[in-house]
Amino acid sequence: MIRFERVTKRYADGTLAVDDLSFECADGEITVLVGTSGCGKTTSLRMINRLVDPTSGTILVGGEDVTKSDPAVLRRNMGYVIQHGGLFPHRTVIDNIATVPRLLGASRAKARARAYDLLALVGLSESMAKRYPYQLSGGQQQRVGVARALAADPPVLLMDEPFSAVDPVVRGELQHELQRLQAQLHKTIVFVTHDIDEAVKLGDKIAVMQVGGHLVQFDTPERILARPENDFVESFVGTDRGIRWLSFFAAKGLELRIPATIETTTSADEARRIARDASTDWLLALDAERHPLGWLEVAALNGGASIDLAGLRSLGHTFRPDDDSLRAALDATVLSPAGVAVAVDDQGSVVGVADHDEVTRAIRAASGRA
Amino acid sequence: MALLTGIQPGALTFHFHKVSDWAWVTSHIGYFWQLSRTHLYLAFVAVAIGLVLALPLGCLAARVPRIYPPILAVTTMLYSLPSLAVIAFLASSVTGLSDTTVILPLATYGLAVLVRSVTEGLNNVPNEVSIAATAMGYRSMRRLVTIELPAAVPVIIAGLRVATVSSISLVTVGSLIGIGGLGQLFIAGENTDFPTEIIAGLVIVAMWALIFDGLFLLSGRILAPWARRAR
Numbered sequence: 267m268i269r270f271e272r273v274t275k276r277y278a279d280g281t282l283a284v285d286d287l288s289f290e291c292a293d294g295e296i297t298v299l300v301g302t303s304g305c306g307k308t309t310s311l312r313m314i315n316r317l318v319d320p321t322s323g324t325i326l327v328g329g330e331d332v333t334k335s336d337p338a339v340l341r342r343n344m345g346y347v348i349q350h351g352g353l354f355p356h357r358t359v360i361d362n363i364a365t366v367p368r369l370l371g372a373s374r375a376k377a378r379a380r381a382y383d384l385l386a387l388v389g390l391s392e393s394m395a396k397r398y399p400y401q402l403s404g405g406q407q408q409r410v411g412v413a414r415a416l417a418a419d420p421p422v423l424l425m426d427e428p429f430s431a432v433d434p435v436v437r438g439e440l441q442h443e444l445q446r447l448q449a450q451l452h453k454t455i456v457f458v459t460h461d462i463d464e465a466v467k468l469g470d471k472i473a474v475m476q477v478g479g480h481l482v483q484f485d486t487p488e489r490i491l492a493r494p495e496n497d498f499v500e501s502f503v504g505t506d507r508g509i510r511w512l513s514f515f516a517a518k519g520l521e522l523r524i525p526a527t528i529e530t531t532t533s534a535d536e537a538r539r540i541a542r543d544a545s546t547d548w549l550l551a552l553d554a555e556r557h558p559l560g561w562l563e564v565a566a567l568n569g570g571a572s573i574d575l576a577g578l579r580s581l582g583h584t585f586r587p588d589d590d591s592l593r594a595a596l597d598a599t600v601l602s603p604a605g606v607a608v609a610v611d612d613q614g615s616v617v618g619v620a621d622h623d624e625v626t627r628a629i630r631a632a633s634g635r636a
Numbered sequence: 637m638a639l640l641t642g643i644q645p646g647a648l649t650f651h652f653h654k655v656s657d658w659a660w661v662t663s664h665i666g667y668f669w670q671l672s673r674t675h676l677y678l679a680f681v682a683v684a685i686g687l688v689l690a691l692p693l694g695c696l697a698a699r700v701p702r703i704y705p706p707i708l709a710v711t712t713m714l715y716s717l718p719s720l721a722v723i724a725f726l727a728s729s730v731t732g733l734s735d736t737t738v739i740l741p742l743a744t745y746g747l748a749v750l751v752r753s754v755t756e757g758l759n760n761v762p763n764e765v766s767i768a769a770t771a772m773g774y775r776s777m778r779r780l781v782t783i784e785l786p787a788a789v790p791v792i793i794a795g796l797r798v799a800t801v802s803s804i805s806l807v808t809v810g811s812l813i814g815i816g817g818l819g820q821l822f823i824a825g826e827n828t829d830f831p832t833e834i835i836a837g838l839v840i841v842a843m844w845a846l847i848f849d850g851l852f853l854l855s856g857r858i859l860a861p862w863a864r865r866a867r
Contacts, residue, residue, distance in 0.1 A: 315771055342773035352768030356786045356862050369773050398862035414772075424771075 273323035284479035294452040298469035306479030345415030345423040351407040353399040360395040366418040384413040405436035512593035515632040522618025548604035556615040579603040674816035679803040686746020694754025715748035738810035746799040753795025757788030790863040793856040
């Protein structure tokens with residue numbers, strides 16, 4: 267456990283970087299420090315491994331005051347990942363990863379063997395081992411950075427905007443990868459970012475900080491989105507915080523109904539009859555495995571013979587009630603031409619649909635409970 | 637010029653008035669080799685002394701930025717002193733007609749070039765690399781020696797190339813006080829009105845400069861294979 271007790275950092279020129287900060291990072295959880303630039307989040311992180319020492323207050327790691335420890339020894343027991351990786355340009359990937367085991371006295375062979383395990387753990391192939399950092403993409407460099415931080419199996423991992431220099435697609439992959447690793451390793455992670463989406467996605471707890479080094483709110487992501495402490499937090503989490511908040515509610519609670527469907531062999535006349543019986547303007551087209559193909563607009567049908575499958579309207583996307591959130595379901599209704607979200611099972615077969623009204627009802631029910 | 641009394645023209649046996657005399661050149665290969673050895677010895681001792689002094693000074697200047705401008709001012713001022721004047725002064729008063737008289741100013745020039753390379757090389761090491769090294773648990777001396785200096789090697793080698801080439805060229809001035817090296821070919825050629833000897837001296841000096849420049853370039857590629865496309 268990492269505990270900040272009334273920690274203040276004032277620089278020699280009088281600037282207050284961190285102001286009377288107190289909070290706790292629980293073991294095995296990801297605590298995200300989030301805020302605009304100049305809010306003291308990086309300074310706070312760096313006080314944990316003594317890259318910066320506090321002016322007053324105490325930081326306890328596992329009950330020990332960090333300022334009482336030898337900084338080099340302390341740091342070897344904490345992983346550290348920064349923006350751009352900070353990889354050593356003159357060392358190969360494998361020797362970068364082997365850095366801390368070597369510092370802790372492991373033989374070169376032992377440290378490298380360990381480094382190969384980590385290379386695999388972060389999803390890089392062995393063919394990368396002998397490359398130099400400049401030969402890697404930004405995303406690969408960050409993976410090596412994470413592997414290097416984990417090499418000595420430290421209980422604590424400090425991450426300073428590790429994914430902010432890569433493009434959004436790679437960032438998403440790296441975030442997912444971190445979640446996967448964390449589910450396996452249960453490290454105590456302190457993660458700094460300026461991106462509230464990243465904070466909400468990764469954090470078990472979020473500390474929102476404001477310029478001047480104030481901690482404004484320390485809470486779970488759900489509560490930060492649902493009940494921002496003040497105007498600053500509210501504006502920081504953005505105008506679509508309500509939509510984001512929905513990602514914490516499972517789509518399981520939706521009451522799905524069985525839609526009116528057609529198959530690829532259904533004739534236009536039959537389709538009109540099905541639509542009339544169900545009193546709907548839209549029919550869901552399915553293939554033989556009940557995979558959804560798209561929406562058929564009854565008004566657009568010509569003649570009485572076969573249906574032109576090329577004229578089907580796109581589904582937008584489907585959602586899976588067992589895994590997805592209400593956010594995904596709502597998004598699916600918004601994108602659907604019929605205003606109806608299509609739910610599928612793991613095989614991609616349709617299990618039911620939910621319209622705007624049903625999604626709205628589920629949102630009301632869920633937020634009422636929250 | 638009293639200084640020129642040290643010249644030994646005895647090595648010269650032919651006095652042709654042709655611009656180039658290939659036969660003379662081929663018959664003196666052994667002599668050129670002997671002069672080259674002295675010449676390169678003086679040049680490299682000077683560069684080595686320059687490097688040995690530049691490393692700690694450059695590291696210090698990179699660590700304490702405040703002292704970099706004064707170090708730069710002093711070394712640049714020394715660099716700007718005309719070598720001939722310095723050698724004449726040292727020869728007549730301090731170190732006399734010895735190797736030291738030649739090596740001392742050349743080492744100073746090497747120092748001026750190299751202190752800049754070492755400092756700039758270290759300053760060019762990306763900040764996040766130094767921070768990462770510290771955060772991994774390196775103590776400052778080990779970080780300097782195993783992370784920062786190796787990362788600065790490409791810039792330091794670039795400085796070594798400049799220092800070596802200029803040192804090889806400048807050793808010739810030592811001949812004015814009779815200190816060995818290929819410069820003696822210039823003096824003797826001038827005294828005996830024999831251009832072939834002067835041209836031979838020029839070509840050989842240029843050749844050594846090119847060879848060692850190339851060797852340093854190559855050693856850079858070998859020592860820092862990672863730098864080929866970095867930055």
